[in-house]
Amino acid sequence: MLGTDLMTAAREKGHAVLGLDQPAIDIGDYNNIWRHIPPCDWIINCAAYTNVDRAETHPAEAFSVNSEGALNVALVALRKKVRLLHISTDYVFDGHRRRPYSEKIHPNPINVYGASKLAGEKNIRGSGCSYIIVRTQSLFGLHGHNFVKAILNQISKGERELKVVMDQISSPTYTAHLAQGLLKLLEAPDRQILHLSATGSCSWYDFARAIVEEVHANAQVIPIPSSDIRRHAKRPAFSVLDNRTCEALTGYTMPTWEQGLREYLKGEKLTS
Numbered sequence: 001m002l003g004t005d006l007m008t009a010a011r012e013k014g015h016a017v018l019g020l021d022q023p024a025i026d027i028g029d030y031n032n033i034w035r036h037i038p039p040c041d042w043i044i045n046c047a048a049y050t051n052v053d054r055a056e057t058h059p060a061e062a063f064s065v066n067s068e069g070a071l072n073v074a075l076v077a078l079r080k081k082v083r084l085l086h087i088s089t090d091y092v093f094d095g096h097r098r099r100p101y102s103e104k105i106h107p108n109p110i111n112v113y114g115a116s117k118l119a120g121e122k123n124i125r126g127s128g129c130s131y132i133i134v135r136t137q138s139l140f141g142l143h144g145h146n147f148v149k150a151i152l153n154q155i156s157k158g159e160r161e162l163k164v165v166m167d168q169i170s171s172p173t174y175t176a177h178l179a180q181g182l183l184k185l186l187e188a189p190d191r192q193i194l195h196l197s198a199t200g201s202c203s204w205y206d207f208a209r210a211i212v213e214e215v216h217a218n219a220q221v222i223p224i225p226s227s228d229i230r231r232h233a234k235r236p237a238f239s240v241l242d243n244r245t246c247e248a249l250t251g252y253t254m255p256t257w258e259q260g261l262r263e264y265l266k267g268e269k270l271t272s
């Protein structure tokens with residue numbers, strides 16, 4: 001989802017881009033990555049094991065991609081003398097705060113996915129490569145499964161009552177906007193972890209209501225506590241990220257989640 005939008009944004013800015021995905025490349029295999037990466041300035045690693053609930057029952061698979069895979073990419077970057085921009089997640093935090101998480105706050109993941117992504121961050125930092133790690137969150141984009149698509153699907157099936165959790169707060173981030181922000185970081189000094197997500201925050205319930213309003217759907221959104229949904233993985237209750245370090249480095253303020261939603265819906269109309 002993010003990788004596709006990032007390639008489009010990078011090409012629009014005049015970069016020469018090579019996009020690699022499974023099965024052509026497997027980041028679990030160092031030699032495979034080595035063979036596929038041509039001489040270049042940057043590797044941007046958007047590859048990850050992203051199924052948060054499945055990771056609880058398949059931790060070895062999650063760690064093999066998100067931790068060992070990240071290390072393999074970092075070691076190739078180091079030996080090819082290429083800088084690495086790696087994408088990580090708000091799920092490295094436990095969500096117990098009520099103020100946005102700056103890069104200085106100590107991570108404490110509460111699920112396997114978060115733990116595997118944090119292990120990946122540590123591996124990259126220890127690898128000796130030139131890296132920037134960007135933590136982001138709650139992505140929605142035109143090229144992948146996401147919350148907006150799930151709500152639109154329920155609406156199109158004629159569902160009139162949509163039950164959505166109201167006790168998880170984040171900043172839903174449109175991947176095309178994130179791609180613009182990431183490209184601005186290519187000029188930033190390396191060896192740092194940065195936070196980048198949409199401006200503003202909301203619960204999934206608020207977000208669902210905004211979707212219903214934007215598409216003028218005849219549906220009611222009903223707030224429910226996350227304890228009402230049986231899911232394998234726990235989610236942080238509050239994982240809003242503080243973007244100020246990125247803003248200071250790039251002079252770029254991310255658009256709001258509402259702007260992201262409107263842009264996304266325009267794109268959905270064009271592609272549907």
Ligand SMILES: NC(=O)c1ccc[n+]([C@@H]2O[C@H](COP(=O)([O-])OP(=O)(O)OC[C@H]3O[C@@H](n4cnc5c(N)ncnc54)[C@H](OP(=O)(O)O)[C@@H]3O)[C@@H](O)[C@H]2O)c1
Nearest residue numbers: 001002026027028047048050087088089136137138139144
């Ligand atoms: N989605 C979110 O809400 C969110 C939030 C915070 C951070 N992030 C992070 O943002 C990044 C991009 O996420 P996304 O939502 O765009 O994810 P995505 O759509 O699931 O894309 C991840 C890609 O990685 C590929 N992949 C999985 N294992 C691989 C391997 N061993 N070798 C090579 N490629 C492999 C997947 O291929 P298959 O489809 O074939 O498995 C998929 O194309 C990830 O690092 C993710 O952890 C995402």
